[in-house]
Amino acid sequence: MTLSGADILVRTLIEQGVDTVFGYPGGQIINVYDSLYKYQSEIHHVLTAHEQGATHAADGYARTTGKPGVVISTSGPGATNLVTGIATAYLDSIPLVALCGNVPTTQIGTDSFQEIDITGVTLPITKHNYFVSSVEDLADTVREAFQLAQSGRPGPVLIDIPKDVQIATCEYKPAPPVTADEPVSAPMAQVEQAAVLINAAKRPFIYFGGGMIAAAAQEEMLALADAIDAPIGCSLAGISGIPTDHPRFLGMQGMHGHYACSLAMHNADLIISLGVRFNDRVTGNRSKFAPGARIVQVDVDGSELSKNIPATVGLWGDVKKTLQALLPLIRPSQLPGWQSVVAQLRQEEEESLDHRPGLTPRNAIMALNERLSPSTPVATDVGQHQMWAAQTLRFCQSRRFASSGGLGTMGYGMGAAIGAYFATGERTVLVTGDGSFGMCLNELATAVSNRIPLVILLMNNGVLGMVRQWQTLFFEKRYSNTVLNRSTDFVALAKAFGAAGETADTLEELNAALDRAFASDGPYLIDCAIEKDEFVLPMLPPGGSVEEIITKVGD
């Protein structure tokens, strides 16, 4: 049948199984919005307050489902407002398809009203991007974009569609949804080398990240851990990948990772990394990182092998398929000596935890834990609250934690929580801070319009706490521009948007507020008072090593 470009775009989205998109209309995408109106019974468009929020929502949707999130914007400022969200998805390898309108092809390159070279702008932050110059190419470009976004290491793909291409017509032939490229195992020769190292290891440690979640390799990873009697740790992006209370799981590694996890990794003689990139926040000083460990690195992206830390054996392949090839070569063993070291580290961690009573950051997150269902998605913003959440939240189900790890995007959480809600239909939680929340709180409007059962735990300490913590520790308490001194009444603000809210100044008040928030059927903000000099601990000093771990701060 002959259709306009705009109709072809929307029909192709529907054909690809997309039922929810996030976005914001404008002049150069108006034809696509007209088609969205026409096909509204088949595809639900969520209107956000700002394109950045829409991109984070598409990201939150993708993180909780594994399916590509879709965001739509107009040209120029609409397109540039996507940039932070696309970069966030890129650094965390989240599949996203971003669709932008642009000025008609005849005006491209003339600096027309709201014209921007968005394919140029997003070149370094997308897996690939497309400028569609002819309506005949549109449907296949969208299909290719969906395939690319999901294949191998997932990531964002952008399609720029000039207005005349949206208007032009051509023959549209429906096609079945594309699927990601067939995952393949690393070559057997390397798998065999890895097996030799693993079978010889006396202190093995399994370390996973977002790549393990993307490959859904939980079963294989746990089978390997059981076979070789290894503890398991993860990066921030790995959180919720396996249940928090799994007996082998030591939690998160890194600058603010769990003590036992960081120490076990440091003392390992073999680290088996699964879809994780040894980012600087994880390794600290790379020359002092896990000095006695050989490294078996599995990654679907060949360029990650030995990029940050030299791998003894690099396995370029899908994490799940590679583990499936590896498992038959593994000799089961019990390592009671190593297990007792790990148990000792756990004991030390337990003793170093913050056991103070009252409204401490840890107690606030634990109060939240009591009310999470096994499938509740939790989004965070970026800063101290994010680390407290990452350290203390308990998860039972994979893909329930949405947090900006690679880019560290303050303002990510509101959009991501909205996306996670539309993906799961579940009551959703946002843990945020007053700094981050201030960046994208406009999306409260979206949460209210859509009556999203969203619990917002705003950990309000009146300062930019993470930067303040660094200033305290490394800049002799020169608190340059980190004291907010604002008089924002967050409860009144929530009410102004049409949401509910209350303050909590004690742990008892917080518990009561959380009870009300979790019973609410719309967004509910809790302005939770946190002392401004609370620290995120433990902390590995930037560029330091595990030997310099800070577990307590005294004056």
Next chain:
Amino acid sequence: MNRYTIAVLVRNQFGVLNRVTSMFRRRQFNITALTVSETESNQYSRITVVFSGDALKEQQLISQLQKLPDVCSIRQLHSEDSISCELLLIKMANEPSTREEIRAAASAFGADTVDYSQHAMVFRLTDTSHRIDDFLDFMRDYTILEICRTGCVSLQKGSATLRQDVDE
């Protein structure tokens, strides 16, 4: 630091060179020379990259290139099994005191005289990058007015082609 030559077959599409060079810039690869040309098929363009670094950097460059959807085939080219050359045009001051020495050197290197005027002479030399470097080093003792060199182009010896990877 070693010098590496890598030949890349890419989809002949608008902006593909930008994608490749943007990646080099962003990841701080130390590119010495880069040439782009048409190929025997209008579907593809060919990029020849010469860069310096260590073996790890070379592996990084190749695996980063492999991730670009427009990249169809990549080969490392080694001097023992490939032919490499580039073209140099060099404009020298034409002065009576140095004229004969310059011409003798050009002749010794096998450079052709392609322009000759009262105050300048232009030589053309097609050779390996290394030989061109040697020629330039020699010419630096005289007055160089202008230099233009194309960067390296390279083909494997024998019947092997980059397109074999794509067609297989």
